[in-house]
């Protein structure tokens with residue numbers, strides 16, 4: 001529990017997760033915020049560490065509609081809209097002939113009917129600025145942590161010095177992304193997904209698009225690719241087994257350029273498009289920590305877990321977790337922290353299942369069966385019900401809803417009729 005007199009929270013990492021947590025915690029200090037604080041709760045102070053060694057490009061450029069309410073709550077939606085591309089939908093291509101397009105405003109019951117594709121550096125800056133405006137004490141250094149007794153952790157002397165602190169904070173949040181500072185320090189147990197893919201990421205000009213602002217996901221000869229339209233360029237990612245990539249060259253650049261020219265589904269633009277950035281490589285994702293809170297610490301965002309780039313769930317899990325954790329810290333009870341942990345684990349577990357249904361082909365086989373069945377009288381009756389629940393699992397609005405997620409689980413098991421899901425599986 002937090003010390004009731006001095007409530008000082010140190011956040012390690014000012015990416016979307018850490019910076020939005022800082023903003024929520026500090027905004028709730030204001031009496032008019034309506035936040036559910038512990039009785040007579042003293043104001044919370046936040047120290048936000050980040051040494052800021054970001055690569056030239058950062059993945060996480062596609063937002064799902066469920067992210068929009070978090071941007072509104074942070075008061076930055078207009079700013080984000082000003083430098084991003086408005087995204088009305090998503091498009092999935094399994095072959096030349098099979099393209100499935102979703103429009104977010106076509107989803108019955110949806111709270112938000114659009115999203116954005118964002119230049120990630122600018123999004124991160126907007127969220128960080130919101131934290132600074134709210135009063136976070138920003139320390140432009142990476143933090144170091146050490147083990148304390150009884151599963152507690154503390155800041156290393158050097159980090160206390162960097163922050164000009166004379167005492168340890170009451171609570172430490174690890175939002176260091178895939179560096180996973182605390183999980184590594186405490187050697188916390190983890191669960192891995194079954195994919196061992198590598199993602200190669202770069203920005204290009206001259207990329208063909210079927211619909212100009214939608215994210216495109218193409219199921220390739222090996223793995224899959226994303227095309228995320230951004231202002232003046234398109235982000236293209238290749239996601240596949242590393243062994244396959246090695247057949248296309250020695251360096252990330254060689255592999256990326258050669259694969260773009262190779263895959264038949266990319267051939268209408270893969271040969272002529274011009275790469276305008278270096279290629280960044282990401283490996284070893286689909287990893288979640290089984291525990292997210294301890295006596296004086298919590299994990300947040302990718303530092304808690306990250307599932308997979310397909311369906312763009314990472315920022316949603318980070319932003320949703322930040323809001324939930326800010327409430328738990330303010331409520332200041334082990335039960336509240338346990339609730340945050342349970343919700344974040346549920347997000348990670350459910351997204352892992354949805355993602356697995358994409359890779360094994362069952363999710364999109366289900367959509368195909370839905371199309372076929374909707375032409376029958378009983379299908380017409382049921383279709384409205386399915387359309388209200390299933391797409392919202394993928395847009396992030398209902399991924400943690402027991403009924404909607406349960407319906408997806410049930411239908412991928414029993415609703416595929418005679419269709420073979422392997423036809424749409426990702427190799």
Ligand SMILES: Cc1cc2nc3c(=O)[nH]c(=O)nc-3n(C[C@H](O)[C@H](O)[C@H](O)COP(=O)(O)OP(=O)(O)OC[C@H]3O[C@@H](n4cnc5c(N)ncnc54)[C@H](O)[C@@H]3O)c2cc1C
Nearest residue numbers: 013015016017059060062142143177199301302309314315
């Ligand atoms: C290939 C790939 C594609 C993806 N595509 C998408 C997508 O399209 N949409 C989407 O929503 N998500 C996507 N994601 C996931 C998304 O990028 C992350 O989920 C998101 O960035 C998580 O935010 P975060 O704040 O937890 O971590 P990060 O964004 O990684 O931020 C962590 C911060 O911590 C800082 N830091 C690190 N170590 C320390 C330290 N010791 N002390 C202080 N600070 C430290 C770093 O400098 C950084 O600023 C993708 C991920 C991958 C791997």
